[in-house]
Amino acid sequence: MPAHERYDAVIVGGGHNGLVAAAYLARAGRTVLVLERLDTTGGAAVSTRPFAGVDARLSRYSYLVSLLPQKVVRELGLKFTLRKRTVSSYTPAHRDGRATGLLVGGGPDRTRESFERLTGGNAEYSTWEAFYGMTQRVAERVFPTLTEPLPTRDELRRRVDDDAAWQMLFEEPVGAAIEAHFRDDLVRGVVLTDGLIGTFADAHDPSLKQNRCFLYHVIGNGTGDWDVPVGGMGAFTDALADAARSAGAEIVTGHQVTRVETDGREHAEVTYRTAESEGTVAARHVLVGASPRELAGLLGEEPPPPAEGAQLKVNMLLKRLPRLRDPAVDPREAFAGTFHIAEGYQQLAAAYADAAAGRLPAAPPSEIYCHSLTDPTILGPELAEQGHHTLTLFGLHTPAGLFSHDNDAVRDALLASTLAQLDAHLAEPLADCLATDADGRPCIEAKTPLDLERELGLPGGNIFHRDLAFPHTQEGTGRWGVETRHANVLLCGAGAVRGGGVSGIPGHNAAMAVLGH
Incomplete structure (x- = not known):
């Protein structure tokens, strides 16, 4: 339960952006309370052991870090590590009856050779x-x-x-x-x-x-690199929670905010409920890490138009990496970066057309990444020694509406079709490489946009909370892009202008707005 009845700032949601805001405000001497609905902080940037009896701690929802400014890491004294990937991407293909592909990474010479092998010349690489x-x-x-x-x-x-x-x-x-x-x-x-x-x-x-x-x-970070958090996403958000608490912020989990009332200036009241009771705390400012749609509900206002998500998320643990049909690329290279599946330009157009017409894509596009090749610390010592690896898959062009009539059945069909697209480029079925959990079940789980809405409160499963905006002023935006029509209620989550991704930027900007910078 909260220790006080009034705070300088109450933060709704203990995701990574809310924790960034809490750390900045507490370091500035403000009294801060973070109310988190779930039993742990981190929001979508968490690590979990999803497979029964298996010592593998996967980044369950978000995987990589690109937009987190070193300024935030430095100013908050965050103690966690990012590692560069040796390979940016690998995209398999079939050309003239042979298995080939495009490898980007491993140095300029390696990338140039791959372009030449795929396209027969140097023009595309240049x-x-x-x-x-x-x-x-x-x-x-x-x-x-x-x-x-x-x-x-x-x-x-x-x-x-x-x-x-x-x-x-x-x-x-x-x-x-x-x-x-x-x-x-x-x-x-x-x-x-x-x-x-x-x-x-x-x-x-x-x-x-x-x-x-x-x-x-x-x-x-001026490079576009997507880096690997050592220990998984949970290591990053744990570091943020530690930074916020050490600065004096109070963080309570299992507290779901149900209402926000404000005079629009200096005073707001935040009502929450736990498994046992309800309560209310007062604040000068309320910072909301939840979506703009969720905020409207808390304020009793008309919600903005929905902007549904369009992705499939799949987590897997393998006994070994699968062999590839392309003989020129080692699986340890191919899966070290982003492994693109059914993502040719025309394939992407066809998948979009299918989904826009209300059909699952005939050839669903997706991207795979192996965290454990860059950072094996997420695996228990025995799994690492045996050669196990994690795979995380992000499917494209599967909007929430496709799942509305039967989420479970459509999820199963989409997963099977997506893995079939991958198998077309493997020398052995992926199913043969899957590890099993303590109950003998394959170590694979899939999340649709509707699953993400239910588990994380993402509207329509939208990982950005709403459509992204260009990073400049537009109608209705304030000085920092976090403002609402209530002067003392601010967005500090992905739905702010310059939100989206694992960045901490909305949390930083909301804190700066409160501090009058």
Whole structure:
């Protein structure tokens, strides 16, 4: 139970962003209470042992870190470690009756050789280098603004200082740039995937949802690298909780907030319930890590339009990595980065068209990543010695509406179809490589958008809480992009402007807004 009746700030939700906000405010001398509905902090950035009797601690919902600023790590004194992946991605393919693929990583020479083997020349590799040189320059200029007050659109454009890059990323559908630069269908697909993670859109969607998603996926820390948290995501959020508590923040779990009332200025009351009772605490400010839709419900206001999620999440433990049909790539290389499945450019377009018509994609696209190749500490010593590995899969173009009539049956069908797409590139069935739990069941679990809504409170399973926004001012945004129409109620979660991903940025920005920076 909360120790006091009134706080300077009450934070609704103990996800990573809420913990960042709590740590900053407590370090500034404010009294802070974090109310978390679940039995543990971390939200979607947690590690769990999902398989009975198996000593493997998987990052269950979110997997990698890209957008977390070193500024936040440094200022909060966070004690955790990130490791670089040696390989960025591998995408298998069948060409002219042979198994091949595209490996990005292992050094420029290794990547160039892979491009040449796939495409028969050096042109696509040269274009790749130029294109991602452009995105890196944009990243170096845009990323520092994410922890500053929101720039206007014109200010951000001046900061980018590249009219062609601005046009490609901010003005026209990213599909146009991809098609103008690249010729190979597989290469085009690899580029496009960064615009589709958790985002249901076509390459040419006029809303530019795919552009916003693409931008956030390539600007992290000025490099776009996606790094591995040693010990899993739980190690990161445990470090945040420790930082918040050591600064004086009070964190209570098993406390579900049911109502927020505010005078809009200096006083708010937050009602919560536990398994045993209900209670109310007062606060000068309320920071909400839950979605804007959830916040509207807490305030008794009209909710914003829904923006459903569109992904399948699968966690697996293997006895061994499967052998590949492509003889030129070792499985330890292929699975060390992001392993793309059915993600050619035309395949992605076909999958989107299927899902938009209300059908499961005939060839569902997905991406796989093996945490334990970079960080084996998540495995018990015996599992590591025996050669076990974790795999996490993120499926694309499967919007929540596809599961509404029978979530369990559709989940099973989609999982089977997704794994069949993977098996087409393996020299042995993945099922033969799955470990079993203490009850003899295969170590595999799948989560649909509706599962994520039920377990984490994500509206429609949307991992970003709502559609991402470009990182500049727009109608209704305040100085930091966290403001609501109530001056003392702020968003500190993924639904803020510059939210989404494992970043801590909304938590930092909400704290800065409270502190008057």
